Amino acid sequence: MANSKSIEHKGRIETIDGNNINVSILAMSGCASCHAKGVCTASDMQEKIVEVYDITNQYQVGEEVNVVLKQSLGFRALFLGYVLPFLLVFFILIVLTLITNNEAISGIGALSVLVPYYIILYILRNKIRKKFTFIINKI
Numbered sequence: 001m002a003n004s005k006s007i008e009h010k011g012r013i014e015t016i017d018g019n020n021i022n023v024s025i026l027a028m029s030g031c032a033s034c035h036a037k038g039v040c041t042a043s044d045m046q047e048k049i050v051e052v053y054d055i056t057n058q059y060q061v062g063e064e065v066n067v068v069l070k071q072s073l074g075f076r077a078l079f080l081g082y083v084l085p086f087l088l089v090f091f092i093l094i095v096l097t098l099i100t101n102n103e104a105i106s107g108i109g110a111l112s113v114l115v116p117y118y119i120i121l122y123i124l125r126n127k128i129r130k131k132f133t134f135i136i137n138k139i
Contacts, residue, residue, distance in 0.1 A: 007069045010139065013061050014049065021052045021059060023067050023136060052134045065136040073132050080121065080128070088113050 011025035025048050050067055059065065093110035100106060121128070 005071050007071055007074050009067045011050065011065055011067050011136075013059055013063045013065060013136075016059065016061055019053055019055050019057075021054050021136065023050045023052055023065060023134075024048070025050055025067055050134055052136050054136060059136065059138075064139045066139055068135045068137060069132070077132065085114055085117055088117060 009025040011023040015022045089110045096106035096109045
């Protein structure tokens with residue numbers, strides 16, 4: 001059972017390769033569990049694969065487990081994926097608007113800062129992955 005400082009999802013072990021375990025979780029939006037989701041186009045359910053490093057060798061393929069992530073790491077992911085890019089775009093937009101006084105150039109320049117940002121995130125993905133460690137627990 002996770003405490004209030006963690007994010008928890010139920011999942012099923014898909015594959016085990018040495019100490020790397022791939023767990024399939026069902027990621028749902030807030031409205032995916034709504035009783036009216038059949039008539040609403042906003043419902044969203046996606047299956048995601050999470051890689052977990054575990055040295056205990058106590059799990060088997062097909063087993064139901066809980067995947068746990070520290071809540072602080074969830075906030076870090078939110079910051080890297082949404083907050084920091086928004087702040088970069090906003091800052092560049094203001095600076096370019098003051099320099100060029102041209103809204104089109106400012107808008108294109110501000111949005112174009114996202115390309116190198118996400119390329120840098122992609123290049124650093126292995127370093128970032130080491131900080132985002134998942135833990136699995138038997139149900």
